[in-house]
Amino acid sequence: MTVSAQLERTHFVVVGAGGLGCPALLGLSAAGARRITVVDPDRVETSNLQRQVLFSVSDVGRPKADAAVWRLRQRIPALRADAQVRALSPDDVDSFLADLSDDAIVLECTDDPHLKFALNDGALRHGTPVVIGAALGLRGQCIAVRAGGACYRCIYETPPDDLPTCASAGVLGVAVGLAGFVMASAAVSLCDTAHARETTGTLLAFDVRDGSMQTLSPRPRADCPACAAAASPRFPTLQATA
Numbered sequence: 001m002t003v004s005a006q007l008e009r010t011h012f013v014v015v016g017a018g019g020l021g022c023p024a025l026l027g028l029s030a031a032g033a034r035r036i037t038v039v040d041p042d043r044v045e046t047s048n049l050q051r052q053v054l055f056s057v058s059d060v061g062r063p064k065a066d067a068a069v070w071r072l073r074q075r076i077p078a079l080r081a082d083a084q085v086r087a088l089s090p091d092d093v094d095s096f097l098a099d100l101s102d103d104a105i106v107l108e109c110t111d112d113p114h115l116k117f118a119l120n121d122g123a124l125r126h127g128t129p130v131v132i133g134a135a136l137g138l139r140g141q142c143i144a145v146r147a148g149g150a151c152y153r154c155i156y157e158t159p160p161d162d163l164p165t166c167a168s169a170g171v172l173g174v175a176v177g178l179a180g181f182v183m184a185s186a187a188v189s190l191c192d193t194a195h196a197r198e199t200t201g202t203l204l205a206f207d208v209r210d211g212s213m214q215t216l217s218p219r220p221r222a223d224c225p226a227c228a229a230a231a232s233p234r235f236p237t238l239q240a241t242a
């Protein structure tokens, strides 16, 4: 199957339609994705408009998931997109992942570290690839997780107790925008048999101050409980490269 055919077939599930999710959705749709679900419980606020680039003044007060789907369909009428106006909690992750098809890739675009760990662990258990991103200040990062490579928990082990948030520490719009596009690029790479293996477990970290981009390929941690519980990937392209 060609990459473009796999992109059209893949169900991209974007959790969080904020500063990361908006550019990730634009990147996915520009790359050729044609099946997208957007999950977010919040409504658009005026203060969101600068960084959350899918929304405009007329969207203020609407659920972000609905507004994002509407905007994507305006750009690409053939897009099969649906909205889930809901909060995904760490406790819901297993049932959420169990309902996804074998063609699903999840993009974790929230600013909730507990949800990032829960989706990392759950996605490994269910064999669903997940791309996890973050941006803070002038820096951003992204990792694509599936069995066989280092996972988010291999690198960070546990959620931090006192991680600063974008609200408390600030984030430059261009940093979070770049992180979202990098996440879309990583998700697209998972659809490409030629690049899926090298993308898996690779941590991309950038700093917009000096324009640096680091590509780190840590080994899976031998005592990582998430990796120990990992199932074989359900995703077609990854089955071929597992």
Ligand SMILES: [Zn+2]
Pocket: 150, 151, 152, 153, 154, 155, 220, 221, 224, 225, 226, 227
């Ligand atoms: Zn791990």
